[in-house]
Amino acid sequence: MxxxxxxxxxxxxxxxxxxxxxxxxxxxxxxxxxxxxxxxxxxxxxxxxxxxxxxxxxxxxxxxxxxxxxxxxxxxxxxxxxxxxxxxxxxxxxxxxxxxxxxxxxxxxxxxxxxxxxxxxxxxxxPLVLLTAWEALYDRARLAPRQRVLIHAGAGGVGHVAIQLAKLREAQVATTISSEDKARFVTHLGADHCIYYNRMDFVRAVMAWTDNKGVDVAFDTVGQSVLAQSFEAAKYGGDVVTLLAPADSTNWKAARDRNLRVSFELMLxxxxxxxxxxxxxxxxxxxxxxxxxxxxxxxxxxxxxxxxxxxxxxxxxxxxxxxxxxxxxxxx
The missing domain is CATH 3.90.180.10 (Medium-chain alcohol dehydrogenases, catalytic domain)
Known part of the structure; x- marks a missing residue:
């Protein structure tokens, strides 16, 4: 063969x-x-x-x-x-x-x-993207109806199915994207709010979307500085799930101050x-x-x-x- x-x-x-x-x-x-x-x-x-x-x-x-x-x-x-x-x-x-x-x-x-x-x-x-998104949102974060979730890189492999799984759980979805084409794509998938991460600070955008409360769940598919920034976008007692190993420089203060549940997802x-x-x-x-x-x-x-x-x-x-x-x- x-x-x-x-x-x-x-x-x-x-x-x-x-x-x-x-x-x-x-x-x-x-x-x-x-x-x-x-x-x-x-x-x-x-x-x-x-x-x-x-x-x-x-x-x-x-x-x-x-x-x-x-x-x-x-x-x-x-x-x-x-x-x-x-x-x-x-x-x-x-x-x-x-x-x-x-x-x-x-x-x-x-x-x-x-x-x-x-x-x-x-x-x-x-398979891999479905398993990753399901385990992150449903198993780790225990996403519930009417909750608000931030999904990073919503047009990507994991992101585009994570949006759909979140909507099937009747959640409200914000996602980060970089272009008009990607905005149209994720909106077609069900995303409620698009954040152009290359034009604006996504934490400020999330806070504006949630009346300064923060999201119930933040799903980090990017890593590096995005993880620590996601702590700041999550509400008190919320969940942050990441697919990547945290960088040594990760600042955990916001996670501690907000009493966040931080979970890791490696479906392999x-x-x-x-x-x-x-x-x-x-x-x-x-x-x-x-x-x-x-x-x-x-x-x-x-x-x-x-x-x-x-x-x-x-x-x-x-x-x-x-x-x-x-x-x-x-x-x-």
């Missing part, structure tokens, strides 16, 4: 197309998937740049998100049969299990039937630490999202697609920034 791999961390050009054996089932609960598409996420570019989580691997096949058709199943698989269309977030953290490839092996516990309404390309773009932890219950919970999240996707209540926006042979170009696109929604690699 064809797969895109890297052996030594570095710039996008370390990604090369290679011929690898089709992976074989290792456990009775494994399924072999003929991949149709793989989502491209910022974590892929970070692993490529700094090295894989799995030590001592001869090479790494990237790609946490995948969608495709079940080709074969282990003797203890009960949920899937050959021919089923599935999507999942599994692999891509090091070694030969990843989704920048024509085939991959996945535990049946991590896979969910693909929403019939979605193309394989759209389905491959969905269940896979990295092999936590069966947490992985089961994530599969349940995907199944719930699949119903909303099929009902037209959730939408996945694919900004760009690249063939497998041009994975390096997909990473360069991510590095340039400025896109909306997701980037996807296709196998056909």
């Amino acid at each position: 064809k797969a895109c791999i890297f052996k030594t961390p570095g710039a996008p050009d370390v990604l090369t197309l290679a011929d690898l054996p089709v992976p074989t089932l290792q456990q009775g609960t494994d399924i072999l998937v003929k991949l149709k598409a793989a989502g491209v996420n910022p974590i892929d570019t970070k692993i490529r740049g700094r090295g894989a989580f799995v030590p001592n691997a001869d090479f790494t096949v990237l790609g946490c998100d995948g969608a495709g058709v079940v080709e074969a199943v282990g003797d203890r698989v009960r949920q899937f049969s050959p021919g089923d269309e599935v999507f999942f977030c599994s692999g891509g953290l090091g070694g030969d299990r990843g989704n920048y490839a024509e085939y991959t092996v996945v535990s049946e516990a991590d896979a969910v039937l693909k929403p019939s309404r979605l193309s394989f390309t759209e389905a491959a773009a969905a 932890t269940p896979q990295l630490q092999n936590l069966p219950e947490a992985r089961h919970h994530q599969a349940q999240i995907l199944a719930s999202c699949a119903k909303w996707l099929d009902a037209g209540k959730l939408h996945i926006h694919v900004d760009q697609t690249f063939p497998l042979s041009q994975a390096a170009a997909a990473h360069e696109w991510i590095h340039r920034g400025g896109g909306m929604g997701k980037v996807v690699i296709t196998m056909d």
Whole structure:
């Protein structure tokens, strides 16, 4: 099979197309998937740049998100049969299990039937961002109806589904964006208030929007100074959830003074630490999202697609920034 791999961390050009054996089932609960598409996420570019989580691997096949058709199943698989269309977030953290490839092996516990309404390309773009946004807003912040939430980078991969999940929870949404095109995009998704972070101080804008009370929930998808500024935009006793590790220079005073609950969201932890219950919970999240996707209540926006042979170009696109929604690699 064809797969895109890297052996030594570095710039996008370390990604090369290679011929690898089709992976074989290792456990009775494994399924072999003929991949149709793989989502491209910022974590892929970070692993490529700094090295894989799995030590001592001869090479790494990237790609946490995948969608495709079940080709074969282990003797203890009960949920899937050959021919089923599935999507999942599994692999891509090091070694030969990843989704920048024509085939991959996945535990049946991590896979969910693909929403019939979605193309394989759209389905491959969905899992990681949906899991991240759901866990951040619903599990960590416990977002409730009529609450006000600030979502940073609302036009991005995580941001554009976070807006929709917040609206499905009947919350009021403010989001930071940088252009008129992005403002139109997030407004179409349901955002109630757009903040041009490159033109105005988002903390002041939030305070004006909330009558100086602050938001119930601030969701930081950017990191660095944005985290500390988000403390100042949250109301007393509110929640701030971040996807990034805090910088050493982070000023925590506002978080302490406001009695904030500060949470961290790394949706890869269940896979990295092999936590069966947490992985089961994530599969349940995907199944719930699949119903909303099929009902037209959730939408996945694919900004760009690249063939497998041009994975390096997909990473360069991510590095340039400025896109909306997701980037996807296709196998056909």
